[in-house]
Amino acid sequence: MDDIRIEKIVRSRRRTIALVITPDARLIVRAPARASSALIDEVIREKSGWIRKKIGEMKGRPQAVVHAYEEGEIFWFLGRSYPLHIVDEAGAGIQRTDKLCVSRTSTQEIRTRIQRWYWAEAATEIHSRCMWFSMMTGYSPASVRITDARQRWGSCTSRGGLNFSWRLIQAPLSIVDYVIVHELVHLRQPDHSPKFWGKVEALMPDYKRRREWLRDNERLLRI
Numbered sequence: 001m002d003d004i005r006i007e008k009i010v011r012s013r014r015r016t017i018a019l020v021i022t023p024d025a026r027l028i029v030r031a032p033a034r035a036s037s038a039l040i041d042e043v044i045r046e047k048s049g050w051i052r053k054k055i056g057e058m059k060g061r062p063q064a065v066v067h068a069y070e071e072g073e074i075f076w077f078l079g080r081s082y083p084l085h086i087v088d089e090a091g092a093g094i095q096r097t098d099k100l101c102v103s104r105t106s107t108q109e110i111r112t113r114i115q116r117w118y119w120a121e122a123a124t125e126i127h128s129r130c131m132w133f134s135m136m137t138g139y140s141p142a143s144v145r146i147t148d149a150r151q152r153w154g155s156c157t158s159r160g161g162l163n164f165s166w167r168l169i170q171a172p173l174s175i176v177d178y179v180i181v182h183e184l185v186h187l188r189q190p191d192h193s194p195k196f197w198g199k200v201e202a203l204m205p206d207y208k209r210r211r212e213w214l215r216d217n218e219r220l221l222r223i
Contacts, residue, residue, distance in 0.1 A: 004044060004051055011035070012139045013158070016191075017043045019051060022151055023219045025058040027051060065220055069110045075100050076221065077121070079172025115166070115223075122169035129173075130162065130180050139184040150222065153214070156180045156186035171214065172188050180212035181194060 008025035008107045011033045017040060018030040028038055044051065067073055077096065085099040094117040095101040102110055130144050142160035149155070149165040156162055162183045168176055181204050183218045187195040200207050 004043070004048060004197075006040075009040065019043070019047055021051065021054040022062070022152075023058060023222060025055045027055070028151070061216060065223060067111070069114070075114070075223075076170040077118075078125070078169065078176070079174075102107055114164055118169055119146055119166040122164065122166040125169060126164050126176065126180065127178060128182070130164075133177070133180055133184055137181075139183060139187045141184065141187060144222055153218075154183040156183050156190070162186055162187075167221050167223065171217075175214050176205055178204060178214070181207070184200075194199055 004027065006029055007022070007112045008081045009031055011031050013028060014032055014120050017032070017035060020028040020030060021099050022028060027044075029044075031040055067075075067086065069085050074081045075084060075170060076082070077100075082096060082100040083100070085101045086104050088104055093103070096112060100114070102113065126146065130141065134140050141162040142157075143162070145161065146166050147163045149163065150167075152163075152165065153168050154162065154164045162180075164179065164183070168179055169217070181200060185196060185199045189199055197207075204210070
């Protein structure tokens with residue numbers, strides 16, 4: 001176990017220990033507030049083979065995109081690629097045609113402006129899809145928020161609120177829908193037990209394919 005390094009231990013009111021391998025191949029441990037270090041070490045020893053396998057898989061997946069925010073660079077929106085195009089028109093904001101058009105007067109703060117644009121688009125699209133699936137399932141969240149989360153695409157709070165990272169809006173709509181359904185089901189089933197996955201499958205029979213796509217491509221969405 002000496003070659004397995006814990007990047008961070010996150011303690012909360014959860015009941016069980018969860019091991020998370022991040023897209024950059026780091027091990028995050030989510031543990032109950034009172035879980036001892038000895039218990040955490042024991043779980044890691046038991047799962048050492050799985051941990052090494054997952055770290056190897058993560059290292060073999062596509063590397064995260066590093067943007068220079070220059071003309072022609074590719075940005076993704078709902079699974080479609082848009083080359084960045086710098087336009088001379090002042091105050092035009094960000095326009096999405098067959099390209100992602102940004103005014104030249106905004107280039108000094110282009111990174112911030114593009115992220116704000118993604119955030120606003122995510123707020124509209126994800127909220128709309130969430131409400132549609134809520135009506136279809138009868139699972140009603142107390143709130144729907146867009147966040148700057150980097151490690152989790154979605155989460156469900158103890159008060160029934162749902163959170164989604166703005167970065168998710170880069171993925172195809174089918175993947176956005178999978179994350180939404182995943183979190184909606186958590187309103188009724190807070191764990192990842194077979195019962196939870198059964199509820200997800202009842203709503204989305206091909207959820208495994210969508211989940212695998214997200215696992216294989218998530219580094220491409222982390223701008």
